[in-house]
Each structure stands twice: as structure tokens, then as C-alpha cells.
Amino acid sequence: MAALGSPLRTLRGLLRELRHAGGRAGRPYRDTPAxxxxxxxxxxxxxxxxxxxxxxxxxHFQAATYLCxxxxxxxxEALHQEYHGRGERSxxxxxxxxxxxxxxxxxxxx
Amino acid sequence: ExxxxxxxxxxxxxxxGFEINLDHRKLKTPQAKLFTVPSEALAIxxxxxWDSQKDTxxxxxxxxxxxxxxxxxxxxxxxxxxxxxxAVKFLETDTVCYRVEEPPALAELQKNxxxxxxxxxxxRYNVAIGSSTSILGPNIPASTKDTFxxxxxxxxxxxxxxxxxxITQLKSLILSMGVIDRHITVEKAVLLSRLEEEYQxxxxxxxxxxHDYDLCELRARAAAGTLFVHLCSESSTVKHKLLQD
Numbered sequence: 001m002a003a004l005g006s007p008l009r010t011l012r013g014l015l016r017e018l019r020h021a022g023g024r025a026g027r028p029y030r031d032t033p034a035x036x037x038x039x040x041x042x043x044x045x046x047x048x049x050x051x052x053x054x055x056x057x058x059x060h061f062q063a064a065t066y067l068c069x070x071x072x073x074x075x076x077e078a079l080h081q082e083y084h085g086r087g088e089r090s091x092x093x094x095x096x097x098x099x100x101x102x103x104x105x106x107x108x109x110x
Numbered sequence: 111e112x113x114x115x116x117x118x119x120x121x122x123x124x125x126x127g128f129e130i131n132l133d134h135r136k137l138k139t140p141q142a143k144l145f146t147v148p149s150e151a152l153a154i155x156x157x158x159x160w161d162s163q164k165d166t167x168x169x170x171x172x173x174x175x176x177x178x179x180x181x182x183x184x185x186x187x188x189x190x191x192x193x194x195x196x197a198v199k200f201l202e203t204d205t206v207c208y209r210v211e212e213p214p215a216l217a218e219l220q221k222n223x224x225x226x227x228x229x230x231x232x233x234r235y236n237v238a239i240g241s242s243t244s245i246l247g248p249n250i251p252a253s254t255k256d257t258f259x260x261x262x263x264x265x266x267x268x269x270x271x272x273x274x275x276x277i278t279q280l281k282s283l284i285l286s287m288g289v290i291d292r293h294i295t296v297e298k299a300v301l302l303s304r305l306e307e308e309y310q311x312x313x314x315x316x317x318x319x320x321h322d323y324d325l326c327e328l329r330a331r332a333a334a335g336t337l338f339v340h341l342c343s344e345s346s347t348v349k350h351k352l353l354q355d
Binding site: 057 | 173344
């Protein structure tokens with residue numbers, strides 16, 4: 001079984017990611033289906049005395065995987081906005097980078 | 111790029127499964143089929159993808175939606191057997207079996223990090239795989255391929271689309287089985303898949319706008335694929351445990 005760490009930590013991380021992801025204007029993130037589902041799933045699996053309960057481990061792995069997905073998508077998008085968000089430079093801007101100006105060609109390009 | 115044109119995202123249960131509603135409109139696939147998924151948890155996750163779009167819809171971040179669309183439309187029109195064969199064929203060029211001889215530090219790193227996962231797969235599936243430094247890659251026995259073919263045949267079509275997706279992302283059948291069997295986490299599988307990159311980064315330095323960008327994207331895709339496979343292959347019945355008073 002994969003080394004997953006503490007289920008509580010995974011749950012906390014997952015709820016935090018859902019807070020970033022969800023909650024459109026007016027609707028608090030706690031009301032979203034995803035939040036409700038995660039909380040319910042963790043609650044349902046809490047009631048067991050077995051340490052190595054397979055269902056618990058499967059749920060934990062699923063939660064950890066979903067956490068990885070949400071976190072990675074958010075981080076990727078942040079990097080995208082920071083480095084690739086501005087699109088390409090126009091030819092004028094590129095010329096300006098090295099101190100040139102594009103020539104004026106009244107008749108259009110030859 | 112499309113603007114977000116809907117206020118509310120909700121799910122509902124239809125005849126074919128769970129559907130996604132964008133305001134009053136039902137979500138459709140690119141081929142205009144009704145978007146239905148077999149698992150409620152998967153529907154909730156897809157709905158969350160749509161609900162987390164801000165002003166514009168960034169389809170490239172919606173990996174679960176993409177996977178569902180692929181499963182529903184099957185644009186490459188492949189049969190179950192074709193998917194399985196494509197997946198198993200990857201074993202011939204599996205990343206973790208394909209070793210370098212130099213630099214010695216990298217060869218050592220590959221041995222230390224990849225040998226255990228190959229050994230795990232060999233034991234778990236009772237097959238011979240091995241590794242190779244030859245440019246032709248490892249020589250995989252036919253019996254090994256047959257074992258994987260019959261194992262993958264036990265998955266349904268949706269799960270297989272997911273499995274094939276993970277394999278093409280991680281460039282490894284072994285690492286993919288590792289996450290699907292919950293032997294390693296997605297983060298670990300991605301690390302092992304990118305072992306040589308990580309080695310070079312340690313040596314020459316990290317370039318955030320390239321390395322981290324690729325790392326996050328691979329993690330997102332691998333995690334989406336893994337979650338998709340698990341949600342498509344579990345039974346929907348909830349097993350209630352006896353409460354202790």
C-alpha cells in the first residue's frame with residue numbers, strides 16, 4: 001500500500017483545495033457537492049476499529065489522488081498565468097526589445 | 111477561449127447515469143452526445159471542474175471532463191482489445207526498464223529507484239520483465255504480455271481508456287499499474303517517470319517556467335487518469351459497517 005501519511009492531513013488539504021476551487025458568488029464552498037461528498041465519505045469510513053481496513057485505505061488513496069489533481073491543476077494554472085499568460089509579443093515589441101523599429105511601408109509588404 | 115456562460119453547475123441522475131447541468135442546459139460531449147457518467151463521485155468531480163472556471167473556460171485544466179468525453183465519444187474508435195494491446199505494447203519501451211550506462215550516477219539512481227518497482231510488478235503479476243541497457247529495450251516474454259493482456263481485460267471500457275491515458279502520460283505500463291494497484295502514490299509515480307529530469311535538475315538547476323510547469327501538468331494528468339480509473343471500476347454499492355455502541 002502506498003505511503004500516504006495521515007488521513008487527517010489529506011482531508012485538510014483536500015478541503016483547502018476545494019475552498020480555492022469552488023464557491024461562485026453567493027454560494028459558499030461548504031455547500032458544493034464536492035465538499036459535501038468528501039466530508040460524508042470520510043465520516044462514513046471513520047466508524048471502524050480495524051487498523052488496516054481496506055475500504056479506509058482505498059478512500060484515503062482516492063482522496064490523496066484527488067488532492068494531487070486539484071493542487072496540481074491550480075499550481076499549473078498559476079505558472080501558466082505567470083509565464084505563458086501574456087501570449088506572444090507583436091513584431092513591433094520584438095523589434096523594440098533590441099532597439100529597432102519596424103520600417104514604414106506605405107505600399108504594404110513587398 | 112469561451113467565457114463562462116453559466117451560473118450554476120449541478121448534477122442529476124438520468125437513465126444512462128449521472129448528468130451535468132450548466133444552469134438549465136445539459137452538458138454534451140464534443141460529438142453532441144449526452145454527457146453521462148456511471149459514477150456519482152465522478153460526476154461531482156466533473157461538476158467541480160466546471161464550477162471552478164472563473165471568467166473564461168480553460169478546457170486544458172479540465173482533465174476529468176476530457177477523459178469522460180473520450181470515453182463517451184471514443185474518437186479514435188478503438189475496440190477494447192485494441193486499447194489493451196496498445197497498453198501492453200508500451201511494456202517494450204517501458205521507462206523503468208530502459209536503462210542508461212552513463213553517467214554512472216544516473217545509472218545508479220535508476221537501479222536504486224526503478225529496480226524495486228520492477229520487482230514489485232514481477233512479484234505481483236508473477237511475470238518476468240527485467241531491464242535493459244540495449245537500445246532495443248528489454249526483451250519481454252510473450253507469457254508476460256499475455257498475463258497483462260488478461261489482467262487488463264478485467265477492466266471495463268471506461269477504465270481502460272483511463273489506463274491507456276495514464277500509460278501514455280507516465281510513459282510506463284509498470285508505473286501505471288503501480289498507481290492503479292495503489293502501490294505508489296501519483297506523486298511518486300510522476301517522480302519515477304521523470305527520474306532523469308530530476309537528476310538533471312539536481313545537477314544543473316531548476317527552471318521554474320519549464321520544469322515545474324511540466325511537473326504540475328504531468329501530476330494533474332496522472333492524478334486525473336488514476337482517479338478516473340478508480341471511480342469507473344469500483345462498485346457503487348456502499349458497504350455499511352456495523353456501528354459500535
